[in-house]
Amino acid sequence: MQGSISDKTQINIETDTHGSHHEAHPDFRIFGLIVFLVAEGMIFLGLFIAYLAFRSMAPEWPPAGTPKLELMLPGINTVILLSSSLVIHQADTAIKKNDVKGLQLWFGLTALMGIIFLGGQLYEYSHLEFGLRTNLFASTFYVLTGFHGLHVTVGVLLILSVLWRSMKPEHYGTQNHFGVEAAEIYWHFVDVIWVLLFILLYLL
Amino acid sequence: MTAELTIPTQTSSKDDVVVHHRTWKDYFTFSSDHKVIGIQYFVTGFIFYIIGGLLAEAIRTELATPDADLVDPSTYNSMFTMHGTIMIFLWIVPAGTGAFANYLLPLMIGARDMAFPKLNAVAFWIIPPTGLMLMASFFLGPAQSGWTSYPPLSLLTGKVGEGIWIMSLLLLGTSSILGGINFFTTILKMRIPSMSMMQMPLFCWAMLATSLLMIISTPVLAGALILLSFDLIAGTAFFNPAGGGEPVVYQHMFWFYSHPAVYIMVLPFFGVISEVIPVHCRKPIFGYGAIAYSSMVISFLGLIVWAHHMFTSGTPPWLRMFFMITTMVIAVPTGIKIFGWLATMWGGKITLNSPMLFAMGFISTFVIGGITGVMLAAVPFDIHVHDTYFVVAHLHYVLFGGSVFGIYTGIYHWFPKVTGRHINDTWGKIHFALTYIGFNVTFLPMHVLGLQGMPRRIAMYAPEFQGLNQIITYASYVLAISTVPFLVNAIYCAYKGEPAGNNPWNALTLDWQTTSPPEIENFEVLPVLTTGPYDYGEEEEEEKELTAV
Numbered sequence: 001m002q003g004s005i006s007d008k009t010q011i012n013i014e015t016d017t018h019g020s021h022h023e024a025h026p027d028f029r030i031f032g033l034i035v036f037l038v039a040e041g042m043i044f045l046g047l048f049i050a051y052l053a054f055r056s057m058a059p060e061w062p063p064a065g066t067p068k069l070e071l072m073l074p075g076i077n078t079v080i081l082l083s084s085s086l087v088i089h090q091a092d093t094a095i096k097k098n099d100v101k102g103l104q105l106w107f108g109l110t111a112l113m114g115i116i117f118l119g120g121q122l123y124e125y126s127h128l129e130f131g132l133r134t135n136l137f138a139s140t141f142y143v144l145t146g147f148h149g150l151h152v153t154v155g156v157l158l159i160l161s162v163l164w165r166s167m168k169p170e171h172y173g174t175q176n177h178f179g180v181e182a183a184e185i186y187w188h189f190v191d192v193i194w195v196l197l198f199i200l201l202y203l204l
Numbered sequence: 205m206t207a208e209l210t211i212p213t214q215t216s217s218k219d220d221v222v223v224h225h226r227t228w229k230d231y232f233t234f235s236s237d238h239k240v241i242g243i244q245y246f247v248t249g250f251i252f253y254i255i256g257g258l259l260a261e262a263i264r265t266e267l268a269t270p271d272a273d274l275v276d277p278s279t280y281n282s283m284f285t286m287h288g289t290i291m292i293f294l295w296i297v298p299a300g301t302g303a304f305a306n307y308l309l310p311l312m313i314g315a316r317d318m319a320f321p322k323l324n325a326v327a328f329w330i331i332p333p334t335g336l337m338l339m340a341s342f343f344l345g346p347a348q349s350g351w352t353s354y355p356p357l358s359l360l361t362g363k364v365g366e367g368i369w370i371m372s373l374l375l376l377g378t379s380s381i382l383g384g385i386n387f388f389t390t391i392l393k394m395r396i397p398s399m400s401m402m403q404m405p406l407f408c409w410a411m412l413a414t415s416l417l418m419i420i421s422t423p424v425l426a427g428a429l430i431l432l433s434f435d436l437i438a439g440t441a442f443f444n445p446a447g448g449g450e451p452v453v454y455q456h457m458f459w460f461y462s463h464p465a466v467y468i469m470v471l472p473f474f475g476v477i478s479e480v481i482p483v484h485c486r487k488p489i490f491g492y493g494a495i496a497y498s499s500m501v502i503s504f505l506g507l508i509v510w511a512h513h514m515f516t517s518g519t520p521p522w523l524r525m526f527f528m529i530t531t532m533v534i535a536v537p538t539g540i541k542i543f544g545w546l547a548t549m550w551g552g553k554i555t556l557n558s559p560m561l562f563a564m565g566f567i568s569t570f571v572i573g574g575i576t577g578v579m580l581a582a583v584p585f586d587i588h589v590h591d592t593y594f595v596v597a598h599l600h601y602v603l604f605g606g607s608v609f610g611i612y613t614g615i616y617h618w619f620p621k622v623t624g625r626h627i628n629d630t631w632g633k634i635h636f637a638l639t640y641i642g643f644n645v646t647f648l649p650m651h652v653l654g655l656q657g658m659p660r661r662i663a664m665y666a667p668e669f670q671g672l673n674q675i676i677t678y679a680s681y682v683l684a685i686s687t688v689p690f691l692v693n694a695i696y697c698a699y700k701g702e703p704a705g706n707n708p709w710n711a712l713t714l715d716w717q718t719t720s721p722p723e724i725e726n727f728e729v730l731p732v733l734t735t736g737p738y739d740y741g742e743e744e745e746e747e748k749e750l751t752a753v
């Protein structure tokens with residue numbers, strides 16, 4: 001290697017290139033997020049179809065002796081989660097008007113609803129009369145709702161991190177609110193998955 | 205090519221800015237430069253290729269005799285499991301998508317980097333530790349159920365190893381999905397404004413199709429592996445018939461990914477071949493649109509053929525019919541590409557250098573692999589040769605004769621771009637001859653063994669098969685040795701090769717319109733399209749006319 005540059009210059013150039021080319025082009029992060037959610041959706045779709053396959057191959061579904069699922073609590077949970085989608089959308093409207101206080105209010109409320117949903121699900125788990133290994137239905141029930149619950153948890157964490165960042169003055173505004181939008185899109189996604197899950201596991 | 209690819213640092217006189225080139229240290233950092241990441245993918249992949257190749261030689265050495273005398277049968281099982289897993293998930297997929305697409309896509313579309321450079325680095329850095337973890341499982345009772353890992357077998361053999369295997373695949377799958385998102389976004393959103401979709405180099409079309417498959421099919425494998433891991437660790441019975449589960453559901457989910465995966469492994473090289481042939485034949489590609497769209501058709505059809513791997517799994521006859529027909533239909537878009545390449549070569553001024561030889565090697569072996577593929581798609585024939593060496597022959601004709609030949613084609617073609625130096629062509633030709641002969645003598649006789657009924661995935665076989673097996677084993681040593689001249693040549697020429705200039709092939713795509721190696725942000729000034737990617741021949745014609753006058 002001839003004409004080597006000192007380490008210092010190198011570092012400078014590094015930061016420089018990082019600094020410049022990530023800002024230079026328009027923002028594709030929302031597009032990327034949506035493509036990512038298509039991939040996530042495919043995991044769920046795979047699991048849903050596996051569930052339907054197990055169901056269609058079983059002589060009886062749920063297998064004989066499976067205790068009936070209670071509808072009351074998950075029903076309330078569904079209502080909470082669905083309405084949280086409307087709530088989180090208020091935050092989006094707020095930040096587009098540069099209203100950070102509004103953003104914090106609606107995001108805080110959404111996070112709370114998400115946590116209530118998770119609590120409700122844990123309560124349901126602890127009162128069910130079947131365990132993970134009881135039978136094929138029980139196993140799919142726990143894995144599907146658990147996997148979805150994991151996504152709700154991630155969603156709540158996303159929302160909380162947006163809340164955390166919104167404490168910094170000027171972090172979000174009319175022009176720059178990728179985090180807000182991303183959390184919102186993710187939350188809607190989690191919601192849609194829940195509706196499908198609810199129909200599959202509880203209603204069908 | 206592991207080490208530095210540094211070319212003397214140039215100082216552009218214009219504004220006294222140092223045009224910085226990479227040093228070897230950069231390749232060990234969390235760099236977000238797509239070119240660094242491309243090289244990182246390639247070198248990492250090649251190291252795994254050597255490991256997977258040594259395993260293959262151990263397998264072949266064991267198979268030189270009918271008895272299990274070199275290793276015991278269960279070690280043999282883990283050897284072919286590891287061989288297959290490494291070759292697919294740590295070599296071909298990372299090298300094809302990770303290395304080639306990362307390095308080339310931004311250059312070809314006139315972008316300064318990928319759409320999500322940090323994500324790109326994350327996708328790469330998942331791979332080395334995961335690979336090491338998978339290797340480590342070899343010492344902890346490795347998985348033994350093949351690269352397909354069918355339950356219930358996979359639930360019964362080597363629990364620790366199987367757990368690690370599942371974990372590794374989930375991680376590698378994540379890396380692949382992240383890569384796919386990046387390629388997809390980059391191709392659609394980052395082209396220079398003057399480049400429409402129909403002016404993209406065909407490699408970009410191939411990667412568009414590939415990235416769609418990565419995004420759509422890989423998650424389903426993840427779903428299958430999540431359920432499998434519950435069966436393994438938590439004692440559920442999704443796929444375990446002993447507890448009322450259905451192993452066939454695993455097979456459907458697995459192949460919903462793993463058939464498209466074969467296109468993830470070969471479509472990028474269809475792209476490579478489409479780039480290489482016009483350049484070295486000095487002719488416009490024949491049927492640009494047909495080749496571009498056939499990539500998309502392959503990717504769509506690739507999603508609806510998976511159960512051709514399950515003709516013997518109790519799949520009902522009407523469903524087998526459906527999958528047999530869709531599979532055979534895929535031969536049409538594939539054939540369109542092959543006709544396109546051959547028609548491009550027809551009457552061209554072919555330069556028989558290393559990249560062109562490997563490209564022609566690719567076409568010839570891939571055609572054989574494609575034809576045996578159509579044979580296997582025919583249900584009665586498949587039932588006859590299922591799980592025999594015919595299948596092993598077929599899969600190596602497409603994976604080795606296709607993907608690996610495609611990788612070498614690309615390496616010889618873009619070596620001057622990446623290093624700024626020529627790779628020695630004579631040694632390239634020696635490499636080609638050894639590889640081509642070694643490959644065909646290794647894998648052609650396996651068709652015969654398969655038709656005679658020699659089963660795959662077993663350390664022992666009936667003594668009457670020994671003759672051919674010994675020939676295969678010796679040929680496989682030739683194949684292994686053929687890698688040596690390549691490695692020596694590549695490493696030597698990366699430092700000492702003849703300087704190649706920026707565009708030694710007089711190619712027209714944008715990757716050749718910048719310095720070699722490309723500067724850090726690829727282009728000093730973003731290029732503007734003045735010709736199509738394959739408008740070859742015209743300038744030569746003009747020259748002729750001029751001299752005639």
Ligand code: HEM
Pocket residue numbers: 257260261263264284285287288289291292296349350351352596599600603604608646660661662663680683684
């Ligand atoms: C030196 C070159 C190679 C040799 C000699 C070789 C040899 C073999 C042999 C003999 C088997 C069958 C083992 C058995 O069924 O008992 C096998 C399986 C396999 N090989 Fe290779 N191979 C080579 C390169 C490759 C490459 C480049 C790939 C690329 C992706 C590959 C992918 C596979 C796969 C997927 C299997 C199936 C493993 C399984 O049954 O689970 N091989 N190989």
Ligand SMILES: [Cu+2]
Pocket residue numbers: 462463466509510512513
């Ligand atoms: Cu297939």
